[in-house]
Amino acid sequence: MTLKVYLSGEIHTNWREEIMTGAESLDVTFSAPVTDHDASDDCGVAIMGSEEDKFWHDRKGAQLNAIRTRKGIEDADIVVVRFGDKYKQWNAAFEAGMASALGKSLIVLHGPEHQHPLKEVDAAALAVVEHPTQVVQMLVYILSGKLPN
Numbered sequence: 001m002t003l004k005v006y007l008s009g010e011i012h013t014n015w016r017e018e019i020m021t022g023a024e025s026l027d028v029t030f031s032a033p034v035t036d037h038d039a040s041d042d043c044g045v046a047i048m049g050s051e052e053d054k055f056w057h058d059r060k061g062a063q064l065n066a067i068r069t070r071k072g073i074e075d076a077d078i079v080v081v082r083f084g085d086k087y088k089q090w091n092a093a094f095e096a097g098m099a100s101a102l103g104k105s106l107i108v109l110h111g112p113e114h115q116h117p118l119k120e121v122d123a124a125a126l127a128v129v130e131h132p133t134q135v136v137q138m139l140v141y142i143l144s145g146k147l148p149n
Helices: 015-022 036-047 055-074 091-101 120-122 130-143
Strands: 003-009 028-031 078-082 103-108 127-129
Touching: 003 015, 003 055, 003 091, 003 130, 015 028, 015 055, 028 103, 028 120, 028 127, 036 055, 078 091, 091 103, 091 120, 103 130, 127 130
Parallel strands: 003 028, 003 078, 078 103, 103 127
Antiparallel strands: none
């Protein structure tokens, strides 16, 4: 069985690479949003034309990114959403909600400091973990039924 996993949320740390490296031997295909912050912010105006008003600049980028995100989540078997420490990731909350609404298996990844503010997001998830290695262990278990050493 091949799993398609969408890695969503925080873009300021290497958590995606940790999961992908840990799962190299597994039959898993990963996808993700664009993690180049400038490219993600400016994609709309780069393709559809510049905007003088920052609101419309951001809106064009957000809508174009939403097309990509929706497709990635729709195609995924499992969606992993990471909430980081440094920034408020409103997009991650949106993506977790989208995954839940589409009936996708949702794994939420965050530290204990976000336990209370994310209680509703966590309640929609099938699993909540603190470390990328736990996501890898879940993927191993899902694919093989084997527990970690």
